[in-house]
Amino acid sequence: xxxxxxxxxxxxxxxxxxxxxxxxxxxxxxxxxxxxxxxxxxxxxxxxxxxxxxxxxxxxxxxxxxxxxxxxxxxxxxxxxxxxxxxxxxxxxxxxxxxxxxxxxxxxxxxxxxxxxxxxxxxxxxxxxxxxxxxxxxxxxxxxxxxxxxxxxxxxxxxxxxxxxxxxxxxxxxxxxxxxxxxxxxxxxxxxxxxxxxxxxxxxxxxxxxxxxxxxxxxxxxxxxxxxxxxxxxxxxxxxxxxxxxxxxxxxxxxxxxxxxxxxxxxxxxxxxxxxxxxxxxxxxxxxxxxxxxxxxxxxxxxxxxxxxxxxxxxxxxxxxxxxxxxxxxxxxxxxxxxxxxxxxxxxxxxxxxxxxxxxxxxxxxxxxxxx
Amino acid sequence: xxxxxxxxxxxxxxxxxxxxxxxxxxxxxxxxxxxxxxxxxxxxxxxxxxxxxxxxxxxxxxxxxxxxxxxxxxxxxxxxxxxxxxxxxxxxxxxxxxxxxxxxxxxxxxxxxxxxxxxxxxxxxxxxxxxxxxxxxxxxxxxxxxxxxxxxxxxxxxxxxxxxxxxxxxxxxxxxxxxxxxxxxxxxxxxxxxxxxxxxxxxxxxxxxxxxxxxxxxxxxxxxxxxxxxxxxxxxxxxxxxxxxxxxxxxxxxxxxxxxxxxxxxxxxxxxxxxxxxxxxxxxxxxxxxxxxxxxxxxxxxxxxxxxxxxxxxxxx
Numbered sequence: 009x010x011x012x013x014x015x016x017x018x019x020x021x022x023x024x025x026x027x028x029x030x031x032x033x034x035x036x037x038x039x040x041x042x043x044x045x046x047x048x049x050x051x052x053x054x055x056x057x058x059x060x061x062x063x064x065x066x067x068x069x070x071x072x073x074x075x076x077x078x079x080x081x082x083x084x085x086x087x088x089x090x091x092x093x094x095x096x097x098x099x100x101x102x103x104x105x106x107x108x109x110x111x112x113x114x115x116x117x118x119x120x121x122x123x124x125x126x127x128x129x130x131x132x133x134x135x136x137x138x139x140x141x142x143x144x145x146x147x148x149x150x151x152x153x154x155x156x157x158x159x160x161x162x163x164x165x166x167x168x169x170x171x172x173x174x175x176x177x178x179x180x181x182x183x184x185x186x187x188x189x190x191x192x193x194x195x196x197x198x199x200x201x202x203x204x205x206x207x208x209x210x211x212x213x214x215x216x217x218x219x220x221x222x223x224x225x226x227x228x229x230x231x232x233x234x235x236x237x238x239x240x241x242x243x244x245x246x247x248x249x250x251x252x253x254x255x256x257x258x259x260x261x262x263x264x265x266x267x268x269x270x271x272x273x274x275x276x277x278x279x280x281x282x283x284x285x286x287x288x289x290x291x292x293x294x295x296x297x298x299x300x301x302x303x304x305x306x307x308x309x310x311x312x313x314x315x316x317x318x319x320x321x322x323x324x325x326x327x328x329x330x331x332x333x334x335x336x337x338x339x340x341x342x343x344x345x346x347x348x349x350x351x352x353x354x355x356x357x358x359x360x361x362x363x364x365x366x367x368x369x370x371x372x373x374x375x376x377x378x379x380x
Numbered sequence: 381x382x383x384x385x386x387x388x389x390x391x392x393x394x395x396x397x398x399x400x401x402x403x404x405x406x407x408x409x410x411x412x413x414x415x416x417x418x419x420x421x422x423x424x425x426x427x428x429x430x431x432x433x434x435x436x437x438x439x440x441x442x443x444x445x446x447x448x449x450x451x452x453x454x455x456x457x458x459x460x461x462x463x464x465x466x467x468x469x470x471x472x473x474x475x476x477x478x479x480x481x482x483x484x485x486x487x488x489x490x491x492x493x494x495x496x497x498x499x500x501x502x503x504x505x506x507x508x509x510x511x512x513x514x515x516x517x518x519x520x521x522x523x524x525x526x527x528x529x530x531x532x533x534x535x536x537x538x539x540x541x542x543x544x545x546x547x548x549x550x551x552x553x554x555x556x557x558x559x560x561x562x563x564x565x566x567x568x569x570x571x572x573x574x575x576x577x578x579x580x581x582x583x584x585x586x587x588x589x590x591x592x593x594x595x596x597x598x599x600x601x602x603x604x605x606x607x608x609x610x611x612x613x614x615x616x617x618x619x620x621x622x623x624x625x626x627x628x629x630x631x632x633x634x635x636x637x638x639x640x641x642x643x644x645x646x647x648x649x650x651x652x653x654x655x656x657x658x659x660x661x662x663x664x665x666x667x668x669x670x671x672x673x674x675x676x677x678x679x680x681x682x683x684x685x686x687x688x689x690x691x692x693x694x695x696x697x
Binding site for chain 1: 414416464468471472473474477478479481482483484485486487488490493494496613614653654656657658660661664665667668671672675678684688689693695696
């Protein structure tokens with residue numbers, strides 16, 4: 009102890025200060041730089057992991073080209089790209105109101121899965137017995153209600169007893185997944201847990217089979233942008249997110265806002281589930297959402313909880329995912345290679361936020377300038 | 381052997397996976413960092429250990445050295461994952477949930493790519509018997525209580541002792557409760573956070589290694605590992621942030637999780653197929669109940685660390 013006290017005060021090598029604001033152009037420049045750096049590291053990782061690339065290193069150019077090819081080589085791939093983007097985006101949008109309130113909802117996976125279950129349950133029991141239009145409407149209501157309930161339960165406990173919402177919603181994912189497993193055992197007498205495609209309850213399609221989903225998601229983006237930025241509810245959400253004490257002081261019922269927002273967030277997850285159930289799969293497995301509920305958290309955060317920005321970030325993640333999947337096909341790597349690529353790029357993008365939010369002052373340089 | 385005893389010992393052994401995972405996560409959370417990357421870290425711990433054994437499995441090294449090197453390989457790989465997390469969340473002050481989720485995506489994916497390159501005959505068949513040291517020859521479930529199981533219990537007890545009985549532990553808890561206060565009394569917040577996250581990561585990684593090499597001891601084991609990482613995070617709540625309680629909690633989780641496969645063998649009990657998912661849901665449902673009860677009772681010593689999930693910047697009030 010004594011020795012430490014004697015030591016002269018040293019100036020640290022790097023000194024940090026928070027930036028007040030950075031021009032959006034500069035910020036996006038840093039983000040794009042981060043993605044490029046990430047891609048570079050992905051290339052290095054590919055050299056270490058992909059045997060075909062080790063044998064012919066000149067194929068590295070093809071390696072990067074494959075990223076684009078995975079999403080845009082054929083019209084079918086383009087449609088699939090926009091479909092996957094839309095589903096991911098719709099889940100990310102659903103999370104946005106909760107995140108703006110600083111309610112860390114890690115339960116989108118479960119809320120969406122419950123939405124799928126709600127829709128499929130209606131189609132399973134009433135399919136063919138009532139008119140298709142009514143069936144679709146009932147499926148819609150059921151999906152939204154299931155998602156909303158799954159979102160509201162943790163919110164009520166958060167509002168009343170301040171129960172940790174991150175852990176609560178995380179656990180609810182697994183409860184949801186086993187509820188689905190339970191219904192699959194009940195519904196499928198053979199015990200294979202493979203429900204197969206249901207005959208009833210398919211959303212009508214026009215133009216292209218994926219067009220409805222894409223349009224609904226676009227509408228949802230615009231609606232949420234308006235709700236969050238131009239409505240009283242949106243304002244209340246922002247205040248609660250900034251400071252619970254301020255919200256109480258100005259007379260906002262914090263508990264009410266938390267529960268209301270989580271009902272909305274859960275219901276929107278349910279809507280995404282409805283699109284998966286009625287628009288795409290017409291069946292359910294425990295993997296119907298396939299981890300997109302977790303990916304959506306990253307998409308939402310990367311866009312700084314801005315609905316419009318999420319179009320870009322969900323596009324980036326989908327592009328990487330498809331591209332890397334194409335790579336594992338073309339270069340004969342394990343099918344899990346996309347996860348490695350997405351992980352690496354995300355590390356870089358997550359890390360780049362630091363350089364947007366903080367300014368670095370190096371010891372030597374500051375002195376030369378005479379700032380200090 | 382008696383079916384009940386068999387069931388109990390099997391659950392005890394299974395629980396070691398969670399003891400490692402949640403002890404590691406507790407250390408991390410005590411430093412104020414909610415690491416949702418634990419599933420990925422456990423995966424990479426498993427991969428690191430198996431790759432090390434893949435290298436030395438055919439050599440003529442003495443048995444104890446193979447065991448130690450395997451454990452080291454696993455610990456180091458997982459610690460590197462912890463380092464990535466620590467660098468992003470401590471130094472670059474990134475959002476912890478997002479970083480953790482990205483780490484899980486990365487770790488689980490990389491493990492599957494790496495494990496496809498390893499040869500199960502080399503890393504599994506020979507070393508398996510070494511890791512099951514005292515009871516290697518047995519055919520009942522006692523064989524699963526190997527070196528790594530006893531290490532797990534020791535690590536959990538040691539972690540509790542360090543956390544609650546030493547100055548280092550006191551400082552670490554101070555960092556997790558209020559980093560600004562800890563900083564003011566001269567504790568190096570950054571160093572403690574790095575140390576806790578990396579050690580925690582390394583310990584958690586051993587859980588994945590144990591699951592692959594000892595408990596399951598099959599070449600497909602790595603495919604089902606990720607789910608148990610999430611369960612380990614659940615166990616942290618169940619154990620009320622006390623490492624020694626994870627021994628108890630993990631046994632309960634093990635019992636709940638494996639009862640769906642044992643219950644059918646118990647005479648006089650019949651279960652339908654539909655009961656199995658419900659039984660498997662129990663660990664999660666019980667965790668939610670514990671979470672609710674602790675928050676309703678609101679006793680200060682049973683709460684999550686106060687600054688859990690928040691990054692610390694000295695110049696911010």
